[in-house]
Amino acid sequence: MVSSASPPLADALVAASRVIARVLDGGSLSTALAASDGVSNSGHPALRAAVQDLSYTALREYGFVERIVAPLVTRTPTPILRALLYAAITELRERPGTVHAIVDQSVVAAGRLAGMQAKGFVNAVLRRYLREADRLVAEVEATEEGRWRHPQWWIDRVRRAYPDAWREVLAADNQHPPMTLRVNVRRTDRAGYLSRLQAGGIDARAVGEQGVRLAKPVRVDIVPGFRDGLVSVQDAGAQLAAPLLDVKDGMRVLDACAAPGGKAAHLLELASLDLTALDTDPVRLGRVHENFERLGLVGRILVGDARDPARWWDGRPYQRALADVPCSASGVVRRHPDIRWLRREDDLARFGQTQAQLLDALWQVLAPGGKLLYATCSVFAEENAAQVDGFLARRPDASRVPIEGLAAGPLVPDEDHDGFFYALLKKSD
Numbered sequence: 001m002v003s004s005a006s007p008p009l010a011d012a013l014v015a016a017s018r019v020i021a022r023v024l025d026g027g028s029l030s031t032a033l034a035a036s037d038g039v040s041n042s043g044h045p046a047l048r049a050a051v052q053d054l055s056y057t058a059l060r061e062y063g064f065v066e067r068i069v070a071p072l073v074t075r076t077p078t079p080i081l082r083a084l085l086y087a088a089i090t091e092l093r094e095r096p097g098t099v100h101a102i103v104d105q106s107v108v109a110a111g112r113l114a115g116m117q118a119k120g121f122v123n124a125v126l127r128r129y130l131r132e133a134d135r136l137v138a139e140v141e142a143t144e145e146g147r148w149r150h151p152q153w154w155i156d157r158v159r160r161a162y163p164d165a166w167r168e169v170l171a172a173d174n175q176h177p178p179m180t181l182r183v184n185v186r187r188t189d190r191a192g193y194l195s196r197l198q199a200g201g202i203d204a205r206a207v208g209e210q211g212v213r214l215a216k217p218v219r220v221d222i223v224p225g226f227r228d229g230l231v232s233v234q235d236a237g238a239q240l241a242a243p244l245l246d247v248k249d250g251m252r253v254l255d256a257c258a259a260p261g262g263k264a265a266h267l268l269e270l271a272s273l274d275l276t277a278l279d280t281d282p283v284r285l286g287r288v289h290e291n292f293e294r295l296g297l298v299g300r301i302l303v304g305d306a307r308d309p310a311r312w313w314d315g316r317p318y319q320r321a322l323a324d325v326p327c328s329a330s331g332v333v334r335r336h337p338d339i340r341w342l343r344r345e346d347d348l349a350r351f352g353q354t355q356a357q358l359l360d361a362l363w364q365v366l367a368p369g370g371k372l373l374y375a376t377c378s379v380f381a382e383e384n385a386a387q388v389d390g391f392l393a394r395r396p397d398a399s400r401v402p403i404e405g406l407a408a409g410p411l412v413p414d415e416d417h418d419g420f421f422y423a424l425l426k427k428s429d
Helices: 009-024 029-034 047-060 062-072 079-094 096-114 116-141 144-148 152-161 166-173 190-199 238-244 262-270 282-295 347-365 385-394
Strands: 179-183 204-207 211-214 231-233 252-255 274-279 300-303 318-324 366-376 398-401 421-427
Touching: 009 029, 009 047, 009 079, 009 096, 029 047, 047 062, 047 079, 062 079, 062 116, 062 144, 079 096, 079 116, 096 116, 116 144, 144 152, 152 166, 179 190, 179 262, 190 204, 190 211, 231 262, 238 262, 238 318, 238 366, 238 421, 252 262, 262 274, 262 282, 262 318, 274 282, 282 300, 318 347, 347 366, 347 385, 366 385, 385 398, 385 421
Parallel strands: 252 274, 252 318, 274 300, 318 366
Antiparallel strands: 179 211, 179 231, 204 211, 366 421, 398 421
């Protein structure tokens, strides 16, 4: 971060502090990064990566660093200085060998963000932290929110849902996620693509049916064959969805919550389908267009609310449907560390209502004998097994098809995949 090959740390801290402050004010991390002043148009090619790294790491550590900062200040700092302190202390913990440079650059950043008076404040707080770090860390690690970097309600729910593995689930949320590619089997095969990666000096291994997990993440623009549609970036857990639907050439298939199109594209790679990609967000549907074009795929793309088929359905039933429903995203928080702090416990009931409405509506457009895959990226039972059980109780013409390897419940995040839940439902003939 402080080498001559990197942008000045103060530049990254200034931009990252603005990003973190926006998130703590209720904005999403992806939106805050996209709007980050001076990053997108910066002439320094590494600045955006540095800002992203600082922002992601500080938000993963938020439950810890928030409690570190509280006893170090005698007055409540402004939101931007609070964000700077979170980023700076996270950086001090990540890179203990460069503490003096980090403190110096943090003070420079404080002056640029809030004026000369802020420089002395930030300098005093950081130096006090360095003096008292051992005691402060021990005290914070004694609390569950500090130790696990999650809100207490989240910790309690995960503990109840996974009494034998809750620690592993929470710990996985705090790790850097793997980078996994999905090979487009219409254009290449996995063995050949792995050889191409090896020739390019990129270490990788096979995972799942079409997946390739990179040993170290790389920028998408340097992934061999990405621009030519040979591969897509998709988590190994998400890659399970399309094969579970068991599609065949000529089938009429609906992806009801399609954007940004990863699962819809995977379905089209597996078979020649009459596929409709539906979503409520026309902007995000633009990503579906881009993905289909890059991969050489053809599908119908519609703007519409899956809960209201009368507004978009042509009356012809679908033989397969994918309902990748809106949810808490509790299974993918290592990719979106802001989610755990932006979510509220009562959000689960709101998501649950939407999920039930989607299931009931989509069942209307499914052909007799057809299959619907209910999918979430959640680890909470309310959005998963409880939602499916409620649907089955409402629909006597529905049955659950066993999924080999997933009988025990959701996938929990681990070194190879994020957290997902799948339930395959069949409509009576």
